[in-house]
Amino acid sequence: MTVGKVSERTIRRLSHYARCLRHTRTEGKKIVTSEYLAKRCGISSAGVRKDLAVFGEFGKQGSGYDVQSLLANIERILGTGKPSHVIVIGAGNIGHALLESGLEGTGGYNYSAIFDTDPEKQGKICAGTVIQPMTELREAIKELGDVIAVIAVSDGEGQECVNQLVEAGCNAILSFVLEPLDIPEGVELRYIEISTELDILSHSLMLPGR
Amino acid sequence: MTVGKVSERTIRRLSHYARCLRHTRTEGKKIVTSEYLAKRCGISSAGVRKDLAVFGEFGKQGSGYDVQSLLANIERILGTGKPSHVIVIGAGNIGHALLESGLEGTGGYNYSAIFDTDPEKQGKICAGTVIQPMTELREAIKELGDVIAVIAVSDGEGQECVNQLVEAGCNAILSFVLEPLDIPEGVELRYIEISTELDILSHSLMLPGR
């Protein structure tokens, strides 16, 4: 076990293991092997063991990993398990769909609030939640504690939106906006890039032999 | 220049360069350097040059890359530029939001059709497009040619949905469904995993010094 800096890839796979373990738990299975997790997550068993070994020794030699306790450990590492707040900025199509879809079975996330710059929308209800003006951001974050913000605003509004979030004390952002966004040190920003995923798929259709 | 098998990471970055170049073009800029693309895409200039060198020599030494011709080359490599058809399976929240959002400025993609298993929804209009029954899949794909399918169906319906897509001749799928999906050789499948992105952000909030 060597807790230095951990790669994003390892963390991403931990998320997959967690998802798999939650599903396995519902099947009543109590113990799993690294081989089992590997098959279901599409990697090698050695990879699974290496990922887990970074954080500790969670397995029992000869048998495998206890589903419940391994899941608890992974959730502790990811900071999930306990309910966590996700807020949405932008009550357009995507924002609305996210709130409607919810975050069931994800490790305790919940959409806790939604904001929009458009005064027309403010005060209206979106999926059972009142759409708040951006001026309420700071207060909401103070109340909720650590939050992850998902931004789903129009192209061109991304940077201003990020600025307000950072200003209000948010330091984890997931963006559906594709503009390159500037963030200060210490703030984490990730993108959901549907068009890039399409490009990768498109390229695969170009390959020889089709 | 060495066209062997190209890594997904390189293709993903080509997608970023293309997006950046489209934006640059609208600013009237005709020539860019690897350093310029690097800054805007958050990598090193050597990385940019290496990525491009895989496919040819697109630059002019001493000046840089011609925006229009580099973009054309990248779009040719990705198979974008010419209009391409994207179909959506599942007219729920996400499917609806995707169609409403459209795919403007992405390299020529268009949502060309939407399907749903629910007879209640079939025949209704979603963002200006008639919701079709799954039985129309084969015919639609035959008509459209190569398509990329985005699946946004309920949990538990993913595999059946994929089966029908593959059966109908689709071999590029982007899934919002998180179940592990089985696909035959030759079919490309990718996932959009919002909850995993949240997990990665959540983990970053756990790191020391916050």
Place this chain on the structure above:
DNA sequence: GCGTGTGAACCTCTTCACAGCG
């Protein structure tokens, strides 16, 4: 015997540094 945890080999990707061309 079985499956974990782990050093070592292997492979891939990134960064460096510079020759060479415009």
Place this chain on the structure above:
DNA sequence: CGCTGTGAAGAGGTTCACACGC
């Protein structure tokens, strides 16, 4: 002189193979 294209060095991640504990 400036910037590309590229071999060489370096860093990082994955696979292999096996000792060890249950």
